Amino acid sequence: MCDIIMLVDIRAFYVTYFVFTTNEGCVLVADVVIEVKDLYKFFEVGSSEVHALDGVDFKVYEGEFCAIVGTSGSGKSTLLNMLAGLEKPTKGEVIIAGHHIEKMNENKLVKFRRDNVGFIFQSFNLLGTMTALENVALPLSFRGMDKEKRLKRAVKMLKLVGLKEHAMHKPNQMSGGQQQRVGMARALVVNPKIMFADEPTGNLDSKTSKDMMRLMREVVNKHHKTLVMVTHDDSLAAIADRVIRIVDGKIVKIEDHRNIDGVQEDKDNEE
């Protein structure tokens, strides 16, 4: 007997599948949701060229919590921006759920992000004049949902992050941790397949950061989201299924924490 830790959900439009064998010989299968191939991003700065991403390859699997870890300036935000289609790569491919992000025009990208992706930002990015409820409901108005439905769904999301009682509070009436939970509810409200978080605890104290990590872990597990989180903090990344280490725009190591016996297996830049 073995525990199945990932549901097999094979849909035709996904590009590849990930298969691995546990110690008990069980084969577990997960879809590849994000595939990054030979990705480069160079910036011209004066007469020199900064190699922010210098040949990056990796995959992200459905339902996993994937942390990208590196020091400041290592290329984490650039990489996340490429994944979200916020910037064009110099070279290489970003394939999400079978779609080539790097080939999409701005209109298609806007629609793709709106339908598939939720963002959590370091600085929360809440609108100060709106209540928590209105902030969470806002992305739904871009989808043309009527107000009653929007607010009902926003209440549900605030409940999910444990903030139902704070629905009528404005950002300046909430702590940093509470504001970030509102940010998370706002990211979840459109029911995205994928969530991207760039240093989501960068403005939080260490205890609140750990609480936030646990909440993110719970959301990934219970609501079957795929989460890609960028952080410089190793201790926070430990909660992720896999940790991708980036140095000077290159992946130097991918650590896999998913072994069902809890034994950590490390791989040196290979998938």
Ligand SMILES: Nc1ncnc2c1ncn2[C@@H]1O[C@H](COP(=O)(O)OP(=O)(O)O)[C@@H](O)[C@H]1O
């Ligand atoms: N728009 C830009 N113009 C020029 N250089 C940039 C730009 N964005 C990022 N960089 C450079 O690319 C490198 C990686 O930056 P970034 O992805 O922001 O790192 P991190 O998020 O890991 O701190 C850094 O050297 C940074 O200065």
Ligand SMILES: [Mg+2]
């Ligand atoms: Mg950054």
